[in-house]
Amino acid sequence: MAIPLIHRAEWLRRWFWFLFAGGTGFALYLLISNTLNYLLGVNAAVSAAVGTLLPVLPVFYMQHRLTFRSQQRKRKALPAYALLQVANAGFVAALTLVGVRLGLPEALVFVIAGAMGVVASYIVQSRLIFKAA
Numbered sequence: 560m561a562i563p564l565i566h567r568a569e570w571l572r573r574w575f576w577f578l579f580a581g582g583t584g585f586a587l588y589l590l591i592s593n594t595l596n597y598l599l600g601v602n603a604a605v606s607a608a609v610g611t612l613l614p615v616l617p618v619f620y621m622q623h624r625l626t627f628r629s630q631q632r633k634r635k636a637l638p639a640y641a642l643l644q645v646a647n648a649g650f651v652a653a654l655t656l657v658g659v660r661l662g663l664p665e666a667l668v669f670v671i672a673g674a675m676g677v678v679a680s681y682i683v684q685s686r687l688i689f690k691a692a
Contacts, residue, residue, distance in 0.1 A: 573626055579621070579625070580622050581622075581677050583614075583621065585674075585677060587614040588610040588614060588669075589673065592606045592609070592673075603659050604656045607648075611651050611652075611673075619640045622689070623640075626689075631689055639688045650675075651672045654668075655668050
């Protein structure tokens, strides 16, 4: 069955803004993680967790307003989003620990773990945190 044009356009719009907002968050995550790890000597897992958590507010507002066009009140959605990102930080940190213990370069591990965190985060956001537009 063909997807009606309006739904296809909405799907493309949502993915564009998710990639924009998520890409901004991912770029900040990589910048923070690599800076902490390589310039300041912070442990890779800690760097990954901090890099995941620091961009929470700007990315939340972009996801709420642009990606999902959520009707959910920010007072209700922000705590759920923040809790998701705390869980996501633990997930990304654990993946980073595994990658480092496998002997992979930390810069590569940050990309792989961060990308897996982005996918998990999108699934939870789209199904549980933000109501459909």
